[in-house]
Amino acid sequence: EVQLVESGGGLVQPGGSLRLSCVASGFTFSTYDMHWVRQVTGKGLEWVSSVLTSGEPFYADSVEGRFTISREDAKNSLYLQMDSLRAGDTAVYYCARSWSAYSPIDSWGHGALVTVSS
Amino acid sequence: EIVMTQSPATLSVSPGERATLSCRASQSVSSNLAWYQQKPGQAPRLLIYGASTRATGIPGRFSGSGSGTEFTLTISSLQSEDFALYYCQQYDKWPTWTFGQGTKVEIK
Numbered sequence: 001e002v003q004l005v006e007s008g009g010g011l012v013q014p015g016g017s018l019r020l021s022c023v024a025s026g027f028t029f030s031t032y033d034m035h036w037v038r039q040v041t042g043k044g045l046e047w048v049s050s051v052l053t054s055g056e057p058f059y060a061d062s063v064e065g066r067f068t069i070s071r072e073d074a075k076n077s078l079y080l081q082m083d084s085l086r087a088g089d090t091a092v093y094y095c096a097r098s099w100s101a102y103s104p105i106d107s108w109g110h111g112a113l114v115t116v117s118s
Numbered sequence: 119e120i121v122m123t124q125s126p127a128t129l130s131v132s133p134g135e136r137a138t139l140s141c142r143a144s145q146s147v148s149s150n151l152a153w154y155q156q157k158p159g160q161a162p163r164l165l166i167y168g169a170s171t172r173a174t175g176i177p178g179r180f181s182g183s184g185s186g187t188e189f190t191l192t193i194s195s196l197q198s199e200d201f202a203l204y205y206c207q208q209y210d211k212w213p214t215w216t217f218g219q220g221t222k223v224e225i226k
Contacts, residue, residue: 044205045217047213058213101212103167104164104209105152105154105162109161110160110161
């Protein structure tokens, strides 16, 4: 069974930092492109960042320069380092996988809540 | 950025009836369109990809159609477990994936 389990969410002050982790199981992690997608409570879905199997990262304009995505295939893990956090970054962050960059997301984690507030 | 527009925002349907959801792209996305279902407190679940291919384990009452800029998700006979939020997503223009704002299917 495919499982994606996020951790690291929580409350942080504006300007602060947080690191999300996602541990994968039930599939060959190194062969999938991995993504972070966020959802503001009661709102829609927003793509945040992706890292391909090659390690090449991609970012939405809204987080470029502030967030850093990385993967560690030996540990079946995906990370999102979030710096200079803003109130607008408050959301549930989902870890997700796709079999390629030109494929849809076929599995999602349960999500990690990040709250940016003073 | 490709803007995805879903309609209606809310669809009230009686159990056993057909539901038709629409998704429009601001420019062509070919058939690189997916539909997801999301229930309260849960992550989205892939229903349809390639505009019309059901994902693994998805019941036959869910069907997708369309290409280019106009897409439709049809639920042929709504079951109680189908009342949820539905999102479309284009994955044609990498890396800027975009989602529609969602359609809520509620019990009439």
